[in-house]
Amino acid sequence: MIDLLRKSEKGVALILTLLITAILVTLTVEVNYSTQVDLMIAGNFRNDVQACYLAKSGVNIAISYLKYDVENTDTDNLDEDWAKSYPPIPVGGGFVKVVTEDENTKININVMGNEKADPKIRDALSKAISILFERAEVDMGILDSIIDWIDPDDEPLPEGAETAYYGSLDPPYECKNAPLDTLSELLMIKDVTDEIYGKISKYLTIYSNGMINVNTVGKEVLMCLDEGIDEAMVEGIIEYRREKPFEGKEELKDVINNDEVYGRISPIIDVKSNAFSVTSTGRVERVEKVIRAVIDREDKGISCRYWRME
Ligand SMILES: [Ca+2]
Ligand SMILES: [Ca+2]
Ligand SMILES: [Ca+2]
Secondary structure (H helix, E strand, C coil): CHHHHHHEEEEEEEEHHHHHHHHHHHHHHHHHHHHHHHHHHHHHHHHHHHHHHHHHHHHHHHHHHHHHHHHCCCCCCCHHHCCCCCEEEEEEEEEEEEEEEHHHEEEEHHHHHCCCCCCHHHHHHHHHHHHHHHHCCCCCHHHHHHHHHCCCCCCCCCCCHHHHCCCCCCCCCCCCCCCCHHHHHEEEEHCCHHHHHHHHHHHHHHCCCCCCEECCCCCCHHCCCCCCHHHHHHHHHHHHHCCCCCCCCHHHHHHHHCHHHCCCCCCCCHHHCEEEEEEEEEEEEEEEEEEEEEEEHHHHHEEEEEEECC
């Protein structure tokens, strides 16, 4: 009987020991796991903050280049330091990559229907936009809708649309009756599909002063500036600026050798730029932060027009 009791006590003690050991092992694993999770969260947070600051410093690098440039040059071209493509810069445990692009290589769409815009500039840019639509095979009727979206009145143009149209949609919304605040706002305009937006948006801007910089503009936009511009003229312009940048827009007159075309496009031609879009990417391990900013450099002062972190 005593033996049986002793055996039973030993059994209980063994079970208790096993239970305590199991609890201790579970606790240890639990503590280790949560410590690892805490470290991971802290590590991710640290990388996140570091990547943000790297991206911010990238924008500051771009601003410094643009400031130095405007203080030391009177024209802008793609061989200048601000425009160069630099490899990612290693900083601390990560890197930063900055790309600066000239917005004066694109056509400013906000002049359409804008009564405050200089009529000469508005007419020349509106003409360029219609040639762009024609070349991209986009329905020309959309131009009326864009003008109606921007013009202050509520009278629709023949193929346009005002609040009466947008108010009938589900969900309804009002016609903007003011310039666009972002280019993607075009997608709210009647008949502008993703496909159409994809075709035209890379050639359009809302940030420039309306001038096209003949030193930086690409072939596609050059071809849109006037119906009288042909491939030979465009090649001539690119060949000329490869040798040396245009110092004044009058030089363009000799290069294209067509007074009528020059007369029509000269109100929107310049040899310098006022707006630049900056994309700065900060990366630390697997964390990446991207800042998209637009820098305005009007009248030699520098200001930020747009800033978004992704
Ligand atoms: Ca310059
Ligand atoms: Ca309107
Ligand atoms: Ca209207």
